[in-house]
Amino acid sequence: MADKVLDVKALTKTFGGLKAVDSVDLDVKKGEIVALIGPNGAGKTTFFNCITGIYTPTEGDVLIIPPGEDPERINGLKPNKITSKGMARTFQNIRLFGNMTALENVMVGCHCRTKANIIGAIFRGPSTLKEERETIQKSYDLLKEVGLTEFVNEQAKNLPYGAQRRLEIARAMATDPFLLLLDEPAAGMNPQETRDLDELITKIREDYELSILLIEHDMKLVMNISDRIFVVDYGKKIAEGTPREIKDNPAVIKAYLGED
């Protein structure tokens, strides 16, 4: 329990009569990369939306334990509150701010760590200017981290697809999270881009001492980078373990390939 950063207990989400997520337990330890996999429609993204506050869970507990702090129950908090507590996410279908530049996208991510207000914006006092400079610097560094320096002042919607995915990661990183949630980061990428992403995720974990929880369909990526894997099907957790254990788990094979 001590080194957990996220602890989800018996999380359930029902839409009318449908149990999209059915009593799922999941935990992420400090510095770990955990993958959540499952066939299409298994409830993975719903699970993500529940823990990031976009949906309110019907039952169960979502606890976060920021490093060095006490556990906190975050059920039903607003998404922006949860983000400012240190849990940032990306989206399955890219949700960048298309008409803003790449740098500005990341600067928006810095929002909950900065505090300039209206008065500061109008008079541009020294503290505001300093904060603004730091924001630009931090955002630029993050863009460098994900390898997007050539697109700094490019509008986000004009970026190549793979770059947009990486920009989303940089934007989430700008909120200074201790836990990063990636919703299908490799969706739609070609093998080369996926390999780059693989390196990027590992690098981010090391450089920023993060924990990462990701949803992914690309099995090669999942098997490569995850420390542990959770498998859900029809909203229920059917397996958990190391990549090796999952590969040979009959229940997982059944869920993915069906029975003969």
Place this chain on the structure above:
Amino acid sequence: MKNLKQSILISLWFIFLTFPLMVIRVNTVEQEVEWRWMNMAFIGVGTFVCSYIWRYLMARKEKGGNEEESKISWHQTLTTEKKYAIPAAALILVIAFIFPHIVTEYRINTMISALIYVVLGLGLNIVVGLAGLLDLGYVAFYAVGAYSYALLNHHFGLSFWACLPLGALLGAFFGILLGIPVLRLRGDYLAIVTLGFGEIIRLILENWNEFSFGPSGIANISNPTFFGQEISRSGGILFIYYLMIALVIFTIFVVNRLQNSRLGRSWVALREDEIACQAMGIDRMKTKLAAFALGATWAGMVGVIFAAKTSFINPASFTFLESAIILSIVVLGGMGSILGVILAAFVLILLPEELRAFSEYRMLIFGASMVLMMVFRPQGIIANVRRSYEYHGLDRAEEAK
């Protein structure tokens, strides 16, 4: 060639369609049929020319679409490069300063209303252009400003200078008042609610006689004083003109700073994607309320000046049409673009004055130019360009301009 053929076909079709209306006329007095063949020729040639120009422009638009993005446009150079920006601003200032001394009083008056709409447009630009909240009841805040001065002056004899900040504050207050119930709405629903809000304010002013003196309005609102000195009537107009110039400069300054601040970025983020914006830790409610309040502040302030300028106000000045015009200024100018909004305000307010000769066609020309704008420049006269940042060295980043 194809265009030519198409245009001829279209003109023939129009001749056929309008034949019974434009060519045949039954003279009921003389009991005979007049054949006005000349009209047929006019319609034929007119339709042909219009249709050909239309096709030519459409073809050019499709060809030149990509070219435009790569080259830096004149207004961008003008606003970002100090070398050009400072002389240009100085020139405009000098012209603005001399202007009232070389034209008639009537023209100063129309110029003042144009400047009023510039500020209104810039204010609404915060709400619609930056934060993407479609507000169709913006004129309500303008009314709040105007009536706050009129009533406070009437009942308590408060001076113009005391009412200017009060009007701004009341505007902001009403902005928040409108903002709270509509926080969850967006798009079309928001537009309908704000439209209703605008009408409610107008109806209250029209019907609550004890409070607002009803449709007959409030007359004899005192003119602004200059450091306690009364100003003559013609001097008063000049004074308000310079006051408006100062207010416009102040507005540009503030809006520009807001736009490139933490708050401005969160407004744009809110406009672009509400869910992602929240996931980035931005409080949706606070951001929206700030947009409504700040937008309404300008309307409130300018409302006070409007009341002082006309010295008579009644609810008829604050109809939905006003909201629509202010919104068209923002849309026509280019959402979020300061220079665009200013230009559009001048075009939309001064042009109808110049077009008085065609008075009955004014609205027609107005509508036609709007349609043409939307077809050929959907991004507005001057599209908003996001500011770019430059880096000097690896460890020190600085804003470029």
